[in-house]
Amino acid sequence: MKFLRVTGGDILKRTLVPASTRFSNILGGFCRGFSASSEDPQLNEFMAYLNNLKNYEKTGVPAGAGTDSDDGFDLGRMNRLMASLGNPQSKFKSVHIAGTKGKGSTAAFLSNILRAEGYSVGCYTSPHVRTIRERMSMGRLGEPVSAKAINDIFQRVRMTIDQAVELEKKCISHFEVFTAIAFSLFAEENVDIAIIEAGLGGARDATNVISSSELAASVITTIGEEHLAALGGSLESIAMAKSGIIKTGRPLVLGGPYLPHIERILRGKASSMCSPVVAASDPRNRCTIKGIHIVSGKPCQSCDIVLQTERDLPLAIELCDVNLCMLGAHQLHNAATATCAALCLRGWRISDGSIRSGLERTYLLGRNQILTCEEAEALGVSGATILLDGAHTKESAKALADTIEMTFPKCAVVLVVAMASDKDHVAFARELLSVRRLEAIFLTEVSIAGGKFRTTPVSQLKSCWIQASREVGIDFLDDGVAKYNELLKNQDALSPVGLEPKTVLFAEKELIKSMKVGYEILKARTGNKSGIIVVTGSLH
Numbered sequence: 001m002k003f004l005r006v007t008g009g010d011i012l013k014r015t016l017v018p019a020s021t022r023f024s025n026i027l028g029g030f031c032r033g034f035s036a037s038s039e040d041p042q043l044n045e046f047m048a049y050l051n052n053l054k055n056y057e058k059t060g061v062p063a064g065a066g067t068d069s070d071d072g073f074d075l076g077r078m079n080r081l082m083a084s085l086g087n088p089q090s091k092f093k094s095v096h097i098a099g100t101k102g103k104g105s106t107a108a109f110l111s112n113i114l115r116a117e118g119y120s121v122g123c124y125t126s127p128h129v130r131t132i133r134e135r136m137s138m139g140r141l142g143e144p145v146s147a148k149a150i151n152d153i154f155q156r157v158r159m160t161i162d163q164a165v166e167l168e169k170k171c172i173s174h175f176e177v178f179t180a181i182a183f184s185l186f187a188e189e190n191v192d193i194a195i196i197e198a199g200l201g202g203a204r205d206a207t208n209v210i211s212s213s214e215l216a217a218s219v220i221t222t223i224g225e226e227h228l229a230a231l232g233g234s235l236e237s238i239a240m241a242k243s244g245i246i247k248t249g250r251p252l253v254l255g256g257p258y259l260p261h262i263e264r265i266l267r268g269k270a271s272s273m274c275s276p277v278v279a280a281s282d283p284r285n286r287c288t289i290k291g292i293h294i295v296s297g298k299p300c301q302s303c304d305i306v307l308q309t310e311r312d313l314p315l316a317i318e319l320c321d322v323n324l325c326m327l328g329a330h331q332l333h334n335a336a337t338a339t340c341a342a343l344c345l346r347g348w349r350i351s352d353g354s355i356r357s358g359l360e361r362t363y364l365l366g367r368n369q370i371l372t373c374e375e376a377e378a379l380g381v382s383g384a385t386i387l388l389d390g391a392h393t394k395e396s397a398k399a400l401a402d403t404i405e406m407t408f409p410k411c412a413v414v415l416v417v418a419m420a421s422d423k424d425h426v427a428f429a430r431e432l433l434s435v436r437r438l439e440a441i442f443l444t445e446v447s448i449a450g451g452k453f454r455t456t457p458v459s460q461l462k463s464c465w466i467q468a469s470r471e472v473g474i475d476f477l478d479d480g481v482a483k484y485n486e487l488l489k490n491q492d493a494l495s496p497v498g499l500e501p502k503t504v505l506f507a508e509k510e511l512i513k514s515m516k517v518g519y520e521i522l523k524a525r526t527g528n529k530s531g532i533i534v535v536t537g538s539l540h
Contacts, residue, residue, distance in 0.1 A: 039131055040147035046154045047132070053165075055174040056200075057127060057449035060422055061230040066201030066241050069232075073204040078176050081164045082209050085157060085180060088187035092122070094194045094210050095341060098202040098242040099221025101396055102255060102334045105326060105367060106221050107195045109338030113358030114193060115140050117350050122186035122194035124179070124207070127449070127539055129365040129390075136182050138189055145185065153185045175199050176206045183209075193348075201231050203244025212247035216348070218275075219341050220245070221255035221334065223262050225424070226393050235262055243269040251313060251344040255337040256281035276312035278344050280337040284308045287336045292407055295323050298370070299407055303332050305339060305359075315343040317352060323360050327368040328403035330396075335359050366390040366539050368403055379512060381519040385411075385532045390539030392423050397431035400536060404435055412437045412531040414518035416511070417461065418446040419537040420454045425461060429468035432536075439531070440504040440521045441465065441476075442514035448540045458507040465505060477502040 039047055056065075064071030082089060095110060097103050104125045111123040120139055128134035133144040161180070165172050179199075186194050193216060198205045202220075223239050231238040239262045246252050252270045254277060256263065270277050286306040292299055300323040308316045317339060324335060339359070342350050363369075371379075371386040379386070385408075391400040404413060413435050419425060432438075443461040448454040469476055504521065508514045515533055522531030 042147040042151045050174050053174040058451045059453050063229045066231045068203035075204050077168050078206045084160050084164050089183045091187035092191050092194050093216045094196050095217050096196050096245045097219040098198040098245045100224035100226050102221035103197045105334040106338045107197045108362050108364050109335050110341050111195045112362045113342045113355050115142055116354040116357040119192040122191040124182045125197040179206045201241035203241050215247045215250045216345050217251040218245045219253040224395050239265040246273050246275050248273045252277050253341045254279040278313050278340045280340045282309050287332050300325050313344050319356050325363045328399050330399040380516055384519045387534045389536045391536050392538045394427035397428045401435050408532050412439045412526050414440045414533045416442045416514045416535045417537040418444045419456045420448050421456045425464035426468045429465045433472050438503050439525050442506045442508050444511050444514045445509050462507045476505040478505050
């Protein structure tokens with residue numbers, strides 16, 4: 001596989017600027033991972049408490065756990081826990097979001113739209129990148145909740161939770177307790193509305209304690225094959241599980257697009273619940289990316305969002321030249337889904353200007369995030385362009401590949417990949433192997449939710465990427481890091497002509513070393529010209 005050597009465009013040179021302190025310290029996600037020691041000391045007791053509970057993010061989800069069946073999680077247990085806390089979820093209105101991909105981004109877009117209108121918004125999502133506090137944001141600014149706020153609410157409800165844990169024979173999970181804490185905090189802070197992301201599936205998820213009287217709308221973003229075993233083994237069973245968040249008479253927003261028979265399942269469930277449906281992928285809607293440009297030193301995509309639905313709930317809006325910091329066609333669709341959700345909130349005042357403002361201010365760690373100069377320097381790769389994206393499915397890998405091609409069309413690329421064990425590694429690899437000018441791939445390992453139980457060994461990842469490369473007809477140069485380092489020390493090899501023009505595949509357990517060697521390869525192969533390091537495979 002050979003590559004055309006070209007210099008990068010102006011966009012690459014201008015994106016390497018300091019970001020605000022709001023987005024600093026991303027390096028904590030690299031260097032510390034998920035553990036109590038990486039959190040504010042005020043959270044030590046709370047984190048220790050959570051770490052003594054079952055944590056399915058760390059151990060993996062049992063087969064069938066997310067289905068509405070005898071194998072599913074016991075939602076009755078969660079309802080009993082919430083009742084013992086006074087049912088705090090009944091004290092505010094909620095928008096409940098489920099789906100295979102796009103839940104967190106859609107939740108962020110919608111939260112910011114509502115904040116732009118002046119509402120006090122609670123937002124609950126998972127997982128997190130740097131600190132568990134990211135899972136809850138509150139108020140009109142949308143900052144992660146403080147360690148003090150979490151610790152204070154925990155101390156107030158701890159006795160009740162202790163009693164519930166004993167009553168339920170210690171079956172209450174990490175996610176269930178944290179969800180209960182989030183709902184309790186939102187109720188105490190008297191938020192106007194909460195945007196709630198489901199953790200797994202929908203029907204049996206711990207967040208699905210929201211009744212129809214409390215629900216403002218439900219949203220189902222996409223249906224894909226992630227968590228296949230946990231959600232029943234088929235796309236149809238996944239659709240049924242996620243449709244469990246639909247409530248009687250409350251609007252349903254569909255992201256999509258879906259396979260026809262999957263959409264029929266979702267619409268059929270909505271019809272049975274007398275729930276009006278709004279579809280972001282309605283053929284009358286028009287969402288287009290017009291180009292990439294720089295706004296406040298960051299790449300943004302200029303988009304038109306024109307929505308006009310007539311079925312069930314007539315909605316219409318026309319927003320031109322919206323500058324989205326969240327890059328990619330998939331993020332434009334998430335923005336359109338969030339806009340549909342905002343428009344179908346009957347009784348809530350939401351202006352077109354607030355929708356535009358909310359969409360434009362949305363930014364998430366680990367979603368097509370470009371590190372600042374200072375962050376790259378702290379990693380020992382000063383001058384490198386580094387993009388972080390938590391893609392970990394076939395669909396999200398394709399979206400990432402498309403975004404790289406759109407945003408950095410002339411750049412050589414190095415991939416750094418680590419993944420959880422319950423993903424489709426071969427399908428993921430096939431999509432990313434479509435990236436042009438792919439110079440090197442580093443397969444590495446990281447902790448998943450603070451443990452190694454779900455970590456995929458580099459040897460297994462390597463086998464999967466080799467299989468994928470054979471399927472798409474790519475020939476790798478398979479060398480160890482030490483051997484390649486010796487080659488790089490040879491000054492004659494530093495010219496683009498001096499190196500074998502094949503994609504190099506490495507299995508390297510050390511993440512930082514992968515990035516450093518990857519940067520040396522980029523400089524050597526491009527003659528110190530344009531290149532980008534893409535770190536991906538898991539938000540963890």
